[in-house]
Amino acid sequence: MQETVPIFSSHYSIGRSILTLDVETNEKGENIYEIKNNHPVSIISIVKIHNLKQIFLIDSSFSGFSEAYRNLTATDVQLIYGIKLHICEDINDKSDKGRVNDSKIYLIARNKDGLKELMKTYSRAATDSFYYYPRLDWNQLNKISENIVIWIPFYDGFIHNNLLKYGVSIIPKFNRMPKFCIERHDLPFDDIIKEGIINYCNEMSYETINTHQIYYYKDDDARAMQVARCINNRSTLNKPNLSHFSSDSFSFESWGKSS
Numbered sequence: 001m002q003e004t005v006p007i008f009s010s011h012y013s014i015g016r017s018i019l020t021l022d023v024e025t026n027e028k029g030e031n032i033y034e035i036k037n038n039h040p041v042s043i044i045s046i047v048k049i050h051n052l053k054q055i056f057l058i059d060s061s062f063s064g065f066s067e068a069y070r071n072l073t074a075t076d077v078q079l080i081y082g083i084k085l086h087i088c089e090d091i092n093d094k095s096d097k098g099r100v101n102d103s104k105i106y107l108i109a110r111n112k113d114g115l116k117e118l119m120k121t122y123s124r125a126a127t128d129s130f131y132y133y134p135r136l137d138w139n140q141l142n143k144i145s146e147n148i149v150i151w152i153p154f155y156d157g158f159i160h161n162n163l164l165k166y167g168v169s170i171i172p173k174f175n176r177m178p179k180f181c182i183e184r185h186d187l188p189f190d191d192i193i194k195e196g197i198i199n200y201c202n203e204m205s206y207e208t209i210n211t212h213q214i215y216y217y218k219d220d221d222a223r224a225m226q227v228a229r230c231i232n233n234r235s236t237l238n239k240p241n242l243s244h245f246s247s248d249s250f251s252f253e254s255w256g257k258s259s
Contacts, residue, residue, distance in 0.1 A: 012064030082108035114147030
């Protein structure tokens with residue numbers, strides 16, 4: 001049975017996670033790793049308390065990288081860092097019509113050279129290619145070196161969008177082997193996406209990887225996550241207008257149950 005890889009996101013992915021990268025210290029200046037009720041939970045404390053030796057941290061900006069690297073290095077945990085980006089057909093098409101076929105990708109640094117390239121790639125995506133958000137197009141993606149690994153997310157990847165969004169139809173050409181994430185969060189359309197990914201990967205001889213997105217610590221923290229997203233979306237709990245929010249399993253606790 002394939003291991004399920006936990007993918008963490010931090011509060012630097014604004015609106016997507018309530019997990020921090022903080023480390024508290026005592027009066028002697030020593031690091032304290034603990035998890036308190038009704039208190040923000042740090043990814044650093046999670047990996048220390050639960051004895052994780054490796055962590056995939058995929059955020060939507062580089063803002064938290066230095067903090068993550070500094071604090072995780074102190075715990076002897078290997079940080080595998082990635083960026084979640086929008087990807088479109090043509091970055092020169094800066095129109096609302098051109099956004100119809102947008103989807104998302106994970107770009108993960110394989111090594112130090114990959115990390116440097118990832119920083120440059122994100123910088124270009126956030127400046128020259130920017131339109132509402134940092135983005136690349138498929139031609140740019142195929143110019144990225146082997147020092148960066150390409151994963152296609154389960155949610156919001158192009159297969160998810162092809163299957164579940166009206167008017168979307170895109171089948172990109174890859175110049176190397178990407179990996180396709182498969183997840184299970186008990187959402188009503190999970191099986192539809194999973195079947196689509198497996199059929200596509202079997203046809204194209206692409207690999208799949210079992211993953212689990214983690215945005216909060218316990219299942220019960222889904223309520224706090226909902227509040228945070230409502231604030232970010234400028235909506236209310238009475239009318240939150242949140243997609244993919246009929247499950248409380250985007251938690252570390254839920255990953256522990258499935259792994």
